[in-house]
Each structure stands twice: as structure tokens, then as C-alpha cells.
Amino acid sequence: MSIKLGSVRAVVVSSPRAAELFLKTHDHVFASRPKTQAAEIVSYGSKAVALTPYGTYWRNVRKLCAVHLLSTSKMEQFKPTRTKMIGLMVDRLRGAGQKEEVVNVSEIVAEVFEKLLYRTILGSGDNNDDDHDDHADDDMRVKEILGEMVKLGGAFNVSDYLPLLASLDLQGLAQRMRQLSESMDKILERIIEKHGQEDRDRNLKDYDFVDILRSKLNQPINPQDQNSEVLGRTHVKAILIDMMVGAQDTSAVAIDWIFSEILKNPLV
Known part of the structure; x- marks a missing residue:
């Protein structure tokens, strides 16, 4: 039909x-995904992966992410961090159980995965220097902006179905998304600049997603494609937003469901 x-x-x-x-x-x-106003504004003109139309550019960026950000070796690099944080979570739950306290497992799991997310992607929480509070503030602000972006991105937008009315912004969604995008841009610029200043002191094995993408700046996204776009700062920021949105809830929700099934079927 x-x-x-x-x-x-x-x-x-x-x-x-x-x-x-x-x-x-x-x-x-x-x-392919349809072009939407949210993707154009939030993803710097659809320069990421999730909301980018299917084509050569999408394949090149997807390959970049798969090879350099989401490879098995990269995931293994962060295994000690994951093991440590999950161990702390289990100790926290065990302690609450011994004291017979009521705990919200969903909140605890979400908190752990948020810390892992920001550590892996942005490098937050991996030091104890004077900038720790700045990292915490940025993480909190990023969380708020991402939540609002997802909410607005999923809202019904008249402009997506009647493009002639897009300039009027009848629902005020475009204005709000631009404000969020500008706020996120400032935070990501500050984080990228901070990583640039720390380059001399960072070991390759300690590289997070920001470090990896910075090392690819001004290079073809796909070196084997002569017509490939050159990776710029807007590409880096769009990809970082994509990675954070994609990882923010999925793992925590999956663990949440696993705990629910275990509680309902303790003998499994």
C-alpha cells in the first residue's frame, strides 16, 4: 500500500x-535513510553514519569506524577499564545486599555504562588532575544535550514532510536543535583541543576515540578511494556524536533485561 x-x-x-x-x-x-532536518542540523549536514543516506560516503565512514574505532583490538584495549568498573558495580550491589538495602539496578547499570562511554570515546575520567571537575561538568552537559537531541530527533517534524514550510519552523524544533548543536559543538571543540595539548604525554595504547580521529585529520576517509572526502573537524564531531548516541542506552538496556530475566528465572 x-x-x-x-x-x-x-x-x-x-x-x-x-x-x-x-x-x-x-x-x-x-x-538508505531519508534526509531529515534533525540529521542535517545535529550531524553537521549528515556527516556521520547513523542518519547518513546510503552511498559511497556512508560506506567509507562506516569502514573508518569499524576498522579504527570498533575493532576487536580496540575493544580489548579498554578491557581493564571495563573489568574494573564492572567489579566496582558488583561490589556496590553486594554491599547493598549485605545491608539489605533497596537499590535501583537500572540506575546503577546506566551510571556504569555512562562512565565507560565517556572514558572510551572522550577520554573522561582517566586522570586525577585539576581538570577532573571540568571533565565531570562536560560529561553531565553532554548527557543532557544528547538526551534532548534524541528526544527532538524522534519528534514529529512537519518540515520533514512539507519542506516548503521548513523555513518557517512552525514547531520551533529547528531553532532548539541549532541551540543544542552549538552547545555540543563548543564542548567537543574544547575536548578536541584538550586532547591536542595532551598528545605529547599520551601513549598510543591509551588513545580514546578522540585521539584516534584526531590522528586521521586532513587525511582521506578511505585512503583507497581517490574521490574520498578528507576527514575534517566537522566529520570528527559528527562521528563522536553518533558514537555517543548509539552507545548511550543500548548496553545498559540489554543488561537491564538480562537482570530481569535472571530474577524471573533464577535457575537458568
Whole structure:
């Protein structure tokens, strides 16, 4: 069934045969994401991965992230940090259990994964110097901005379906997203500059995502593609936002469900 949502044509797939055609046979045709006002504003003109239309650029950025940020060796690098923080979480829960205190496991798990997120991506919380409070303030502000970005990005936006009305910003969403984007940009610029000043003192094995992406600045995103875009600061900031949004809730929610299933089925 085909319907029109404003000026956007949509197709409703309601049978297994049609689903196979869309999701398997012609997957490459329908794999792209639609351009939205939120993606244009928050992702610096769709320069990240999650909300970027399928194509050569998307494949190049995805490869960059898979090879340099999300590889097995990179995940192994942060294993000691994960082990330490999860151990502290278990000790905290054990202590509360011994005192017969009521705890909110969801909040504790979310807090642990947030710390891991900011440590892995932004390098926050890996030192005890005078800048520790600044890192904490930035982390808290980043969390607030990301939450608001996700909320606005998922809201119904008239401008996505009636582009002629986009300039009017009837719902005020574009203005709010620009304000959030500007705030996030200032924080990320400060973090990137801080990492640049620390380069001399950082060992390669201690590199976080910011360090890795900084080392790729002004180089082709895909060295094997002669037409590949050169990685700039806007690309770096867009990718960092993508990584943080993608990792913010998924792991914590998964652990939350696992705990729920264990409580309901303790003998498993």
C-alpha cells in the first residue's frame, strides 16, 4: 500500500513476500535513510553514519569506524577499564545486599555504562588532575544535550514532510536543535583541543576515540578511494556524536533485561 505523508511517499509492507523484496532482494535500494532536518542540523549536514543516506560516503565512514574505532583490538584495549568498573558495580550491589538495602539496578547499570562511554570515546575520567571537575561538568552537559537531541530527533517534524514550510519552523524544533548543536559543538571543540595539548604525554595504547580521529585529520576517509572526502573537524564531531548516541542506552538496556530475566528465572 502506498500513501503520501505530505510530499513524502511511503510504502506500507504488509506481507512476507513483499517484506522479502524490500529487505533482501532489493535491500540496497531501500537501505538508505531519508534526509531529515534533525540529521542535517545535529550531524553537521549528515556527516556521520547513523542518519547518513546510503552511498559511497556512508560506506567509507562506516569502514573508518569499524576498522579504527570498533575493532576487536580496540575493544580489548579498554578491557581493564571495563573489568574494573564492572567489579566496582558488583561490589556496590553486594554491599547493598549485605545491608539489605533497596537499590535501583537500572540506575546503577546506566551510571556504569555512562562512565565507560565517556572514558572510551572522550577520554573522561582517566586522570586525577585539576581538570577532573571540568571533565565531570562536560560529561553531565553532554548527557543532557544528547538526551534532548534524541528526544527532538524522534519528534514529529512537519518540515520533514512539507519542506516548503521548513523555513518557517512552525514547531520551533529547528531553532532548539541549532541551540543544542552549538552547545555540543563548543564542548567537543574544547575536548578536541584538550586532547591536542595532551598528545605529547599520551601513549598510543591509551588513545580514546578522540585521539584516534584526531590522528586521521586532513587525511582521506578511505585512503583507497581517490574521490574520498578528507576527514575534517566537522566529520570528527559528527562521528563522536553518533558514537555517543548509539552507545548511550543500548548496553545498559540489554543488561537491564538480562537482570530481569535472571530474577524471573533464577535457575537458568
